Structures are given as structure tokens and as C-alpha cells.
Amino acid sequence: MRGLVGWAPHWTFLCITANGGSVSARGPHSLSGTTDDLGDMADSLNLALTHLDLCLLLEIPMVIVVTKSDVATKDALKSNLNQVFSKIKNAGRTPKLLTPKAASDSMLTEIPVSSREQVLKEVVEPISKATSLLSIVPVVLASAVKGQGIDLVHALLASLPMPPPPTARDYVPLALNPEQPAALFHVDDKYELESHVVQTSTRASDGKAIVVAGYLRFGRMSVGDRVVIGPFPAEDDEARGQIPRDHPTPGYGLSISHPSSSELARIASRNAVPASAVKGEWHNAKVVNIRNLRLPVRTMGPGQAGTIQIVLDDVGAPEDHDSEVAQVRAFSGLIRKGQVLAIPSQHMLDTGLSLQAASGFTAIFKDHRVANLTGGTLVNVYVATVRTAARIVRVSRQLPNRAGRANGEADDDVFNMADSIELDPAHGGKDDLDMSTPPEYSVTLDLLSSREWIEMGSQVVLMEGGNSSGLEGYVGKVIEIAE
Structure with a gap:
């Protein structure tokens, strides 16, 4: 889930076994066929199909590689492909089966011209005509x-079209979100490396180096850039007194992948103080080192992943080396998944605006299952590299656009937030409106642990605790931020 949501992959390759769920699969490289093994194969197929559902919901360009095609029976292969094709077609996308040729050693060391031409004709050209990376889902039978x-997999890796570089205005236009930073780096991990002397303009530090890993959502970051990092809990005593001592941090505090309902309830009771009561805070820093694919670079571009080393402002004094190192180490302990590095825009610098730290948000969903959620339900929230627990405040159904608007007429209520009705929990969250258009639902949530930087218009996934596979969720879009 973190890889799909947090790292924004250009393409996803999903491997599905060809003989999963088959009771007659045999061969030197197949499973033995015992009852336990057959159960494992069925579970493997079901999990792969759940991953497929998730990728389709997230609208990620994808390729499906059907492995073990040499040992699967014709009936098993046909049955599994039918399930895969049905899911792809139901999502409005077109599966394209690429038939492999007999393998040779040369195919594994270089990509045959015939394989490149096959991929170009059957995949790349149709995608170009459709002008959408989501239009075609290549399916490769492989062993x-x-x-x-394998030659077709290599040809796809070499030939698949790439999406355009992301920008700050991909999600919402400037008018709806003028406080966008100039560059945004999502933190997914941190490292504490014993570094050699790091030279800066004011001092040298041979203490712990603060290195964060993640991906650059938009903009460019270069060595020497001034950045802000956060959000952190406020440092004033009053705010610190409101935070429970065992206050969890997103990503680290939730120790299991998808907490059950009872685990979420325990987290909620432990955090009686909502995130809105704890003000977010940002710290200034300077970029001193960047690595992309483990190679040192001067600049990182939009959509790239790598590591960034930073030096904090006003940490310790140059003449007090021990104090400086101690403060750097203490500060490093507060860095976590879900935070961001950002370069403030010129507009923010001119007006004195700071990045927001959200205590909650509202998102819009097109999934009718969202109507089953009720106020007070505890869910796991995934948005960018943030993973945290949240409580649903309310769920409402969006009414269709008001009648009488002429085509092309300006709509001040861009997200139709004024055109909604509260769902009645007594009726299972459903209403009696008969609409010809697919319904949309807005869900308002409060974060339970800490404030987070959440980008307006970004994709969000809600997951209820206790799901069997832990991957069934609701995918929506953030339309409002609560500070």
C-alpha cells in the first residue's frame, strides 16, 4: 500500500500465478498438490486478485505478468485469465494478451527486434491513440x-510510455490552492548516518547526519536550497502537556499493517486529545547532499526518488559541539514517515504564509460502499506517505448539479459541497434518492494522532480495521483541509 500510494509509481507490474487454485496442476516446478499446498495456491490467487482490484481503484498504469504458464493446465489458465480480464473490463480498461514465442538464450541477454515491434504495435500505439496510460493493460504469459x-517483459520495460513530469497544479488549479510550495518532497524513511565532516556556510558538524528518503512530488531541489521540514508537534509546554506520553506517530506508532477495529479503538482512547488541539510546527534547514539511485547529484527533479541530507538551522552553537550533536540527534528522532520537505514559493515568502498542518480533511468518493460508513467509525488513512488513524465525523451524499445552469456557466461551488444531504445511520447509511448519475459521497475525518501536511486534491485511501486481506479500501480525493 505504501509503495502504490506513497511512491506514485509510473507503472506497476503485478505477478499472478497461472496455476493458482488449480487442483490438477503438476510438473517439476509446481506445488506438490497436497491439500495445504492447494489452499496456499488459492490464497495466492485471491491475494493477487485483491492487489489487482486495488491497482484498478487507484487508477495506476499496470502490466500483468502471468507466471508459471508452462506448468498450468489449459483449464486453470483459462479460468484465471477470465477472472483477470473481467476485473479489467469492469474498470473500463482493455486487457491485451501478449502471446510469447519459444524462448532462446539470446532472448534473455538482449531484447529481440520482433518483441519490440510486437509491444510497439499491440501496446504502445493503442495507448498513444487513446491518449491515456490507463487505456490498455498488457497481460504477458511468462515462465x-x-x-x-521474459523478452516481452523486457520489451515492455524498455518501451512503455512515461507520464509527463508532475507539477504543483496537477491536482487542483492555482485559484483553489494558491499556497502551494515551489517544491515538495514526501518523506518515507529516515537514516542516521555517522558522517564525515559536512561543510556548510556557517559551520562544520561531524555529528549524526540527518538523511531522509522519499520522492519529489513536484518542483526541483538542489544542493544549497533552503527548505522547511515538518510538521512537528509544537514545542511549547502547553501543547506538549496535551499530548499523551505514548502518543503514536503515523507509520511507526501503528505497529501492525492494518489495525483491527479493537486496535483502532485502543489508539483512539489513548489519544483523547484530537490532532486539532496540537499545533503543527515547521523547522528551517538547508540541503547539503542529494542522491538519486544512490548516486550523488546536484539536483533532483519532479517524480524522482532518492535521499536528501539536511543541516538544521539554529541547532546548538558552533562553539558548543557536544550540545549541537545532542540536539541534532534529538531532532532526528522526531522525523518520521509522512512528513515533507518543502521549498516555500515566492508568494508564500512575500506574504509570510506558512505551510498548513491538517488536523482533518474532507474527501469525495464515487464508491457506493462508502454509504455503509457511519460517524464515529475508526479507519486507517493512506495519503501520499502518510499512514495514520482517523475518526469519521460524517458521511453525506452529494446531490446532482443544480438545474438551470447553462453549459459552460461558471460554478463557484467547485466541489458541490453545498449540494449534499446527510445520510441517515438508521437506514444503514442509505437514502431514497433516485439518481440517474452515479452517486458521490463526501466523508469528513479527524486525524487521531498528529497533524499532517495533506495536499489539496491528492488521492486518499480509507481502510476499515479487521478486513480479511487488509487491502479492501475506499479510494477518493481530498477536497477540503481542516487546520
């Missing part, structure tokens, strides 16, 4: 043992 289809 890692015999080498069949």
Missing part, C-alpha cells in the same frame, strides 16, 4: 524457468 515471455 521464469523456461524463459518464455
Whole structure:
């Protein structure tokens, strides 16, 4: 989930076993066929299909590689492909089966011209005509043992079109979000490396180096840039007194992948103080080192992943080295997944605006299952690299656009937030409106642990605790931020 939501992959390759769920699969490289093994194969197929559902909901460009195609029976392969094709078609996308040729050693060391031409004709050109990376889902029959289809996988990796570089205005236009920073880096991990002397303009520090890993959502970051990092809990005593001592941090505090309902309830009771009571805070820093694919670079571009080393402002004094190192180490302990590095825009600098730290948000969903959620429900929230617990405040159904608007007429209520009705929990969250258009639902949530930087218009996934696979969720879009 973190890879799909947090790292914004250009393409996802999903591997599905060809003989999953087959009771007659045999061969030197197949499972033995015992009852336990057959159950494992069925579970593997079901999990792969759940991953497929998630990728389709997230609208991620994808390729499906059907492995073990050499040992699967024709009936098993046909049955599994039918399930895969049905899911793809139901999502409004077109599956394209790429038939492999007999494998040879040369196919594994270089990409045959025929394979490139096959991918170009059957995949790349149709995608170009449709002007959407989501239009075609290539499906490759492959065998890692015999080498069949590996040439097509290599040809796809070499030929698939790339999306345009992301920008600050991909999600919402400037008018709706004028406080966008000039560059935004999502933090997914941190490292504490014993570094050699790091030279800065004011001092040198041979203490712990603060290095964060993640990906650059938009903009560019270069060595020497001034950045802000956060949000952090406020440092004033009053705010610190409101935070429970065992206050969890998103990503680290939730120790299991998808907490059950009882675990979420325990987190909620432990955090009686909502995130809105704890003000967010930002710290200034300077970029001193950047690595992309582990290679040192001067600049990182939009959509790239890598590591960034920073030096904090006003940490310790140059003449007090021990104090400086101690403060750097203490500050490093507060850095966590879900935070961001950002370069303030010129507009923010001119007006004195700071980045917001959200205590909650409202998102819009097109999934009718959202109507089953009720106020007070505890869910896990995934948005960018943030993973945290939240409580649903309310769920409402969006009414269709008001009648009488002429085509092209300006709509001041861009997200139709004024055109909604509260769902009645007594009726299972459903209403009696008969609408010809697919319904949309707005869900308002309060974060339970800490404030987070959430970008307006970004994709969000809600997951209820206790799901069987932990991957069934609701995918929506953030339309409002609560500070």
C-alpha cells in the first residue's frame, strides 16, 4: 500500500500465478498438490486478485505478468485469465494478451527486434491513440524457468510510455490552492548516518547526519536550497502537556499493517486529545547532499526518488559541539514517515504564509460502499506517505448539479459541497434518492494522532480495521483541509 500510494509509481507490474487454485496442476516446478499446498495456491490467487482490484481503484498504469504458464493446465489458465480480464473490463480498461514465442538464450541477454515491434504495435500505439496510460493493460504469459515471455517483459520495460513530469497544479488549479510550495518532497524513511565532516556556510558538524528518503512530488531541489521540514508537534509546554506520553506517530506508532477495529479503538482512547488541539510546527534547514539511485547529484527533479541530507538551522552553537550533536540527534528522532520537505514559493515568502498542518480533511468518493460508513467509525488513512488513524465525523451524499445552469456557466461551488444531504445511520447509511448519475459521497475525518501536511486534491485511501486481506479500501480525493 505504501509503495502504490506513497511512491506514485509510473507503472506497476503485478505477478499472478497461472496455476493458482488449480487442483490438477503438476510438473517439476509446481506445488506438490497436497491439500495445504492447494489452499496456499488459492490464497495466492485471491491475494493477487485483491492487489489487482486495488491497482484498478487507484487508477495506476499496470502490466500483468502471468507466471508459471508452462506448468498450468489449459483449464486453470483459462479460468484465471477470465477472472483477470473481467476485473479489467469492469474498470473500463482493455486487457491485451501478449502471446510469447519459444524462448532462446539470446532472448534473455538482449531484447529481440520482433518483441519490440510486437509491444510497439499491440501496446504502445493503442495507448498513444487513446491518449491515456490507463487505456490498455498488457497481460504477458511468462515462465521464469523456461524463459518464455521474459523478452516481452523486457520489451515492455524498455518501451512503455512515461507520464509527463508532475507539477504543483496537477491536482487542483492555482485559484483553489494558491499556497502551494515551489517544491515538495514526501518523506518515507529516515537514516542516521555517522558522517564525515559536512561543510556548510556557517559551520562544520561531524555529528549524526540527518538523511531522509522519499520522492519529489513536484518542483526541483538542489544542493544549497533552503527548505522547511515538518510538521512537528509544537514545542511549547502547553501543547506538549496535551499530548499523551505514548502518543503514536503515523507509520511507526501503528505497529501492525492494518489495525483491527479493537486496535483502532485502543489508539483512539489513548489519544483523547484530537490532532486539532496540537499545533503543527515547521523547522528551517538547508540541503547539503542529494542522491538519486544512490548516486550523488546536484539536483533532483519532479517524480524522482532518492535521499536528501539536511543541516538544521539554529541547532546548538558552533562553539558548543557536544550540545549541537545532542540536539541534532534529538531532532532526528522526531522525523518520521509522512512528513515533507518543502521549498516555500515566492508568494508564500512575500506574504509570510506558512505551510498548513491538517488536523482533518474532507474527501469525495464515487464508491457506493462508502454509504455503509457511519460517524464515529475508526479507519486507517493512506495519503501520499502518510499512514495514520482517523475518526469519521460524517458521511453525506452529494446531490446532482443544480438545474438551470447553462453549459459552460461558471460554478463557484467547485466541489458541490453545498449540494449534499446527510445520510441517515438508521437506514444503514442509505437514502431514497433516485439518481440517474452515479452517486458521490463526501466523508469528513479527524486525524487521531498528529497533524499532517495533506495536499489539496491528492488521492486518499480509507481502510476499515479487521478486513480479511487488509487491502479492501475506499479510494477518493481530498477536497477540503481542516487546520
